[in-house]
Amino acid sequence: MIVGWGLSLATYRMFARRNGWPMGSLQADLPAVPVILGLASFLSGLLFAAALGPDYGGWIILLFGVLLAIFWTGFLRVGSQVSLFLAPVAMALLLIAWFSDFDKVLHWT
Numbered sequence: 001m002i003v004g005w006g007l008s009l010a011t012y013r014m015f016a017r018r019n020g021w022p023m024g025s026l027q028a029d030l031p032a033v034p035v036i037l038g039l040a041s042f043l044s045g046l047l048f049a050a051a052l053g054p055d056y057g058g059w060i061i062l063l064f065g066v067l068l069a070i071f072w073t074g075f076l077r078v079g080s081q082v083s084l085f086l087a088p089v090a091m092a093l094l095l096i097a098w099f100s101d102f103d104k105v106l107h108w109t
Contacts, residue, residue, distance in 0.1 A: 002094055003045035003065025005087040008072040010038030012080035015073055024081045034084060041087035044094060051098075 013031050016023045027034050042065075049061040073080055 001065070001068060002041050002087065002090040003049070003061060004068025004072055005083040005090060006038045006041030006043070006045060007065065007069035008038070008080050009083040009087050010035050010042060011069070012038075012073055012083075016077075016080075021077050024084070026084065027081075034080075037084065037088055041091040044091050048094060048098060 013023065013027050013034065015021065016027070045061065045065060049058040049065075052058040052061070072083065
């Protein structure tokens with residue numbers, strides 16, 4: 001999900017300006033903030049998928065992330081506004097779980 005939300009957030013302004021879609025004040029006035037948040041979220045999800053590798057679903061994460069971004073941006077349009085909140089929270093939770101010993105809790109056997 002983080003890949004999709006980040007990609008949608010980073011690219012929404014480009015599609016919104018081209019198609020006349022509504023933009024929030026942050027995306028209209030300070031476009032660098034959503035783009036940086038989106039790219040940071042997308043890259044953290046991409047790095048996590050790469051760390052998992054293809055054997056553990058890394059390609060699935062990327063595929064469904066791109067599909068979510070297409071749906072989130074193309075069909076929901078203003079869903080990208082919600083990504084301003086969802087993407088940084090998801091990124092923080094991913095990084096906390098990834099850099100902690102969370103995987104030892106899941107594989108305790």
